[in-house]
Amino acid sequence: MVRKNELMKLFLGSFSYLPVPINISFWWNWGSMAGVTLVMQILTGLFLTMHYVSDSSLAFDSVVHIDRDVNYGWVSRSVHSNGASLFLLCIFMHIGRGLYYKSYLNFHTWGVGILLLLVSMLTAFFGYVLPWGQMSFWGATVITNFLSVIPYYGVDIVNWIWGGYSVGGPTLTRFYTFHFLFPFVIVVLSLLHLIFLHRTGSSNPIQLSSIPMKMYFWPYSGIKDILGFLLVFVFFFFIVFFYPTVFMDPENFMKANPMVTPVHIKPEWYFLFAYAILRCIPNKTLGVLALVVSILFLYIVPLLNFFLNKGFYKGISFSYQVVFWIFSVNFILLTWLGGSPVEEPYIFLAQVCSFIYFLSLCLMGVLV
Structure with a gap:
């Protein structure tokens, strides 16, 4: 009776009865981990919304109120703020696994995934502004x-x-609105x-066709995910x-003061790799362009592989593995x-x- 229900059939077909390769490893856990973390972020965010005030004169005090006066408010805020780091970590690891095992050759899946990364980073940035600290x-x-x-229109857009003509109350209200709405955009993109x-089906570590070697997602892969x-x-x-x-900047425990500039302005850790690329280029325009390209370049990798290798070759050579690990260590250094x-x-x-960041991404697209 339950299995005949249309919603249950959709759920069971998407999870329980989903055919998956029998040899996927724990590296495939990061995608489902990102999904669970997203649900946690939305739930804690809805609770924080009940107590947060998006007014420049009250925002900082409302966060203090959540921490000190609301029952378990500090837990909800800590889960939400640290959950943003966990969510971006899951996405970075998920993309890293995709690069290593060449999952990017499923271009539609990869393309939506990179768009998810962009929207998630933008949402995290909006959330970072909301405490209205220094x-x-x-x-x-x-x-x-x-x-x-x-x-021509840059200053007008800003x-x-x-x-x-400066960051203030209207900015905070707009960022709060976008921070509330964008998680639901992330949900839609996640479903897509x-x-x-x-x-197309999940890839697997040996990169061979897994059509004759599949089993139901539950219980084996499901329990491994749990x-x-x-x-x-x-x-x-x-x-x-x-x-x-531990991931909060000490300056952010002081209320925003337009008259006092912090000695060292830096974003959250998940922006630091792109921020390092931006700062190392003396020209502001080229620096901003490099910052944007550092994310969009992930779209170039599968295209290079397709056009230069005359097809979607899924093997992983030793030279490709060396370049991948150089890229991974270099990413940590940039952070x-x-x-x-x-x-x-x-x-x-x-x-x-x-230079190594962009070169290694190009090589991963070229090498077989």
Whole structure:
């Protein structure tokens, strides 16, 4: 009776009875982990919405109210703020697995995934502004100013986003609105990502056709995913309960003050790799262009593979693996350099790492 229900058939067909390769490893857990984290973010975000006030004179105090006066408000805020880091970590790991095993050759699935990354980073940026602390205010000022490099209309676009001639109350209201709405856009894109994935099927570590070697998602892969959830969430809630502010900047515990600029302005850790690429280029316009291209370049990898290798070749050579691990270590170095002072030798190192970043992505598209 239950299985004849249309909604149940849709659910069971998408999860329980979904055919998956028998040899997928724990690296395939990161996609489902991102989905679970997204649900957690939406639920905690809805709770925080009940108490947050998107007014420039009250926003900071409303966050303090959530932390101090609301029952378990500090838990919800800690889960939500640290959950953003977990969600972006899951996406980075998911994309890394896709690069290593050449899952990007399923171009539609890969394309929607990169779009998901862009929207997620934008949503996280909007959320970073909402506490209206010093780093929130000045981070919003610096990041939105990048749009001024757009020819002719750049300054007008910046002023339109600000709702005036500087970051203020209208900016906060707009960012709060977008931060509330964008997670539902992420849900729609996630469903589209799953539709393309289920149409082509999951890849597998040996990159061979898995049509004759598939089994139902439940129980084998489902239980493996649950084990991955437990391991990651034990570590995550250890941070939530014992080190809830470990990823927060000390400057953000002070209310936004337009008259006092922080000594060192830097975004959250998941923006630092792109921020390092931006800062190491002396020309502002070229720096902003490189920042945007650092994400969009992920679209180039499958196209290079298709046009230069005359087809979708899915083998993984030793040279490809070497380039991938160079790219991975270089990505970590760029993240570290993005949080370092803007002085030598960090600027030179960032320039070298930026070159390696783009070169390694090109090589991954060329090598077979």
